[in-house]
Amino acid sequence: xxxxxxxxxxxxxxxxxxxxxxxxxxxxxxxxxxxxxxxxxxxxxxxxxxxxxxxxxxxxxxxxxxxxxxxxxxxxxxxxxxxxxxxxxxxxxxxxxxxxxxxxxxxxxxxxxxxxxxxxxxxxxxxxxxxxxxxxxxxxxxxxxxxxxxxxxxxxxxxxxxxxxxxxxxxxxxxxxxxxxxxxxxxxxxxxxxxxxxxxxxxxxxxxxxxxxxxxxxxxxxxxxxxxxxxxxxxxxxxxxxxxxxxxxxxxxxxxxxxxxxxxxxxxxxxxxxxxxxxxxxxxxxxxxxxxxxxxxxxxxxxxxxxxxxxxxxxxxxxxxxxxxxxxxxxxxxxxxxxxxxxxxxxxxxxxxxxxxxxxxxxxxxxxxxxxxxxxxxx
Numbered sequence: 001x002x003x004x005x006x007x008x009x010x011x012x013x014x015x016x017x018x019x020x021x022x023x024x025x026x027x028x029x030x031x032x033x034x035x036x037x038x039x040x041x042x043x044x045x046x047x048x049x050x051x052x053x054x055x056x057x058x059x060x061x062x063x064x065x066x067x068x069x070x071x072x073x074x075x076x077x078x079x080x081x082x083x084x085x086x087x088x089x090x091x092x093x094x095x096x097x098x099x100x101x102x103x104x105x106x107x108x109x110x111x112x113x114x115x116x117x118x119x120x121x122x123x124x125x126x127x128x129x130x131x132x133x134x135x136x137x138x139x140x141x142x143x144x145x146x147x148x149x150x151x152x153x154x155x156x157x158x159x160x161x162x163x164x165x166x167x168x169x170x171x172x173x174x175x176x177x178x179x180x181x182x183x184x185x186x187x188x189x190x191x192x193x194x195x196x197x198x199x200x201x202x203x204x205x206x207x208x209x210x211x212x213x214x215x216x217x218x219x220x221x222x223x224x225x226x227x228x229x230x231x232x233x234x235x236x237x238x239x240x241x242x243x244x245x246x247x248x249x250x251x252x253x254x255x256x257x258x259x260x261x262x263x264x265x266x267x268x269x270x271x272x273x274x275x276x277x278x279x280x281x282x283x284x285x286x287x288x289x290x291x292x293x294x295x296x297x298x299x300x301x302x303x304x305x306x307x308x309x310x311x312x313x314x315x316x317x318x319x320x321x322x323x324x325x326x327x328x329x330x331x332x333x334x335x336x337x338x339x340x341x342x343x344x345x346x347x348x349x350x351x352x353x354x355x356x357x358x359x360x361x362x363x364x365x366x367x368x369x370x371x372x373x374x375x376x377x378x379x
Contacts, residue, residue, distance in 0.1 A: 006290065007186050009287050015050035015081070018044055022081040023111070023146060026063065028054045031200045031229065035303035037084055037114075039063040039151035040258045043071045043105070045078035062087065064096040068103045076104030084150075085114040085136075088123040097126045107133040111143030116154045145376075146324060149201070149305030158296040162200065163325040164193065165316055169217055169297075170336035173313055174212070184333040188368040193310075194219050196329070197304040198227040199309035202299060206315040207235040216245050217310070219255060228253050230304065234315065236260035236290045238267060241276055251276040260294045261286040292322055313342055317349040328353060328375040330369070340376050 007015075025042020036059030051074075053066030064086050068075055077207040086096035086108065101106060108127050114120065117316055126135050142153065149160040164182040174182055187193065192270065197203055203217045210233050219227040231253060236361055238259045241247065246255055255277045259268060268279040282295040299307060309315060309325070319325040330344075346352065353359050353375060363374040 007135070007236070014047075015138050015233060018042060018079075018081045019050075019083070019109060019111055019222050020142075022083050023132070023139060023142055025052055025054045026146060027199075029057055029081045031198065031306045032227070033058050033059045034149075034201050034305045035059060035146050035153065036062070038083060038169055039084045039147075041067040041080060041082045042263060043067050043075055043078050043080050044324065045074060047208070050074050050078065060093055061121075062093065062096050065093065065099050068099050068105070071103070071184070077106045079107040080105045081109045083108050083111045084147055085119055085121070086114065086127070087116075087119055088126050089118040089309070091118075093188070095123075095126075097123050097130075098311060100127065101130045101132065104250050105132060107135070109135045109138055111137070111139050112147065114153055120372045144186075152326070153300045158300050158324070159201065159305045159307045160326045161204075161296070161309055161319060161324055162196065162198065162327040162329060163309045163316055163319050164329045164331070165313075165344045166331040166333065168333050168335060168337040170338070171343055171345070172337040172341035173344035174342040175337065176329075176341055180231055182337070185331050186333075189333075189370040189372065190332050191221060192367055192372065194221045194224065194333075197229055199222050200229055200306040201304040202230040202232050202307045204232040204234065204307050204309045204311060204315075206311040207233060207237075207239055208314060209310065209312045210235070210240055210244060210246060212312075214245050214248065215310075218249075229308070230302075231255040232299065232307070233257045234290050234292075234295060234311070236284055236288055237261075238263045238271060238275075238279070240271075242271070247275040247277060254278075256303055258282050258290060258298065260288065260290060269371075289318065292324055296324065313346055314350070316344070317346045318334045320349045320352045323358070323377065326377045327362075328359065328377075330373045332371045334369040 030038045033055040039055045039062040041053045042049050049105040051067045051071035053063040055063045070310045088095045088097045127134050152160050198219045217231045235257050256277050257277050272279050283291040359375040361375045365372050
């Protein structure tokens with residue numbers, strides 16, 4: 001943590017608590033503010049929160065502007081806590097630093113410098129030049145986790161990816177070929193999956209999962225019906241059935257199929273016209289599989305910052321091998337399959353996930369009788 005001037009231990013504790021609150025409200029629209037980050041901001045005066053703000057749907061207005069407007073004249077002399085460096089560039093809205101300075105905010109506490117080239121420390125510098133006291137780095141690790149999608153989009157040209165897998169107690173994601181679909185986890189684990197979907201900008205699967213499971217990939221929890229992440233199918237040869245549930249609902253829920261360069265343009269246009277599914281392209285590797293980094297780059301160009309991958313073992317292995325799975329969520333059911341099937345994690349994928357130089361175990365918890373294990377990519 002860095003501050004314009006030394007501060008007391010009690011002030012450090014206070015800053016930590018208020019930043020925790022700002023981070024909590026910043027998650028209100030997580031996954032729905034792209035291409036902008038989902039920022040939280042609170043304004044505190046005489047130890048009391050007088051205003052709150054979080055980035056609106058679609059990314060505007062920004063959290064700081066919302067909080068300053070809510071505080072009005074009371075903002076003068078107050079402290080503003082923001083989960084990311086306030087912007088300093090002119091875009092669709094004026095720079096947040098100008099709004100903060102004009103409001104007479106005396107002190108700004110931010111969790112993290114924004115790596116966006118248009119900001120990159122300039123926001124903090126502008127505030128200091130205007131005589132505003134600035135403290136940075138408060139709860140930086142949590143802020144980086146919350147803003148990882150934005151960070152990766154502006155630094156690597158891709159969204160962050162959460163890889164979710166479900167496996168039986170003996171490690172299988174599916175039975176043998178032509179076996180019926182497995183229902184591995186219970187109601188609580190399934191509800192958590194729907195919450196995770198709501199916190200991401202897109203839900204991604206491969207053609208194999210689309211053809212075997214025929215999923216809807218929607219958020220189906222009471223109160224979350226308005227959350228409609230983009231549904232993405234990785235389908236190099238455009239084999240997705242026009243009678244699938246994804247196709248049947250594509251005109252009401254946005255859906256994108258990413259195909260390989262070998263698919264004829266006329267075929268892609270006909271499919272799109274018949275189903276309402278948008279078709280875009282990415283390169284393929286020597287085995288004919290889509291180049292995942294390129295596919296994710298296409299999503300980033302569309303403003304997608306957070307992708308929830310629910311593809312099967314093949315997509316999971318590809319993401320892990322390419323170091324593109326930033327968070328891995330593994331749900332393990334109570335019952336074993338008890339026979340041969342398709343492993344959720346191939347030997348290659350499991351070796352990568354268990355490599356302590358690549359992933360760290362972040363959390364293990366029980367969801368009823370099911371176990372949820374979460375890993376975070378290192379670096």
